[in-house]
Amino acid sequence: MSFWNVVWLIVISFAFVAYLMILFMILGDLFRDRKLSAWFKALWIVGLIVFPYLTALVYIVARGRGMAERRAEEAALMREQTDAYIRQVAASAPPASGGPADQIAQAQRMLDEGVISRPEYDQLKAKALA
Numbered sequence: 001m002s003f004w005n006v007v008w009l010i011v012i013s014f015a016f017v018a019y020l021m022i023l024f025m026i027l028g029d030l031f032r033d034r035k036l037s038a039w040f041k042a043l044w045i046v047g048l049i050v051f052p053y054l055t056a057l058v059y060i061v062a063r064g065r066g067m068a069e070r071r072a073e074e075a076a077l078m079r080e081q082t083d084a085y086i087r088q089v090a091a092s093a094p095p096a097s098g099g100p101a102d103q104i105a106q107a108q109r110m111l112d113e114g115v116i117s118r119p120e121y122d123q124l125k126a127k128a129l130a
Contacts, residue, residue: 019056023048026059029067032074103128 047055107124110116
């Protein structure tokens, strides 16, 4: 193999990987778009199979802006769901222990509520005082 054959192989490999990335982005966008009917989705997919480069180029030109908007909406929704989950977990987490007195008071509350038994309370108290 000559040097230029290797360069050409690298260029073709790069183009193929770039095409695959664009193809998967288009397919993900097609299935993410709830406004587009199933027939149009099927038509785009058939186009991607029959005329792959031309269809990908037309899709990006025709629906590129909507593609970016749908991706931004999805990212905002995921961020909102993550923040809600973090708030929920943080609200249900036990308060940070400030010291042995707080740990003993918390163990006493748990004993009063019937969550733990007297031997478990004694064990927690001994652990807090250690």
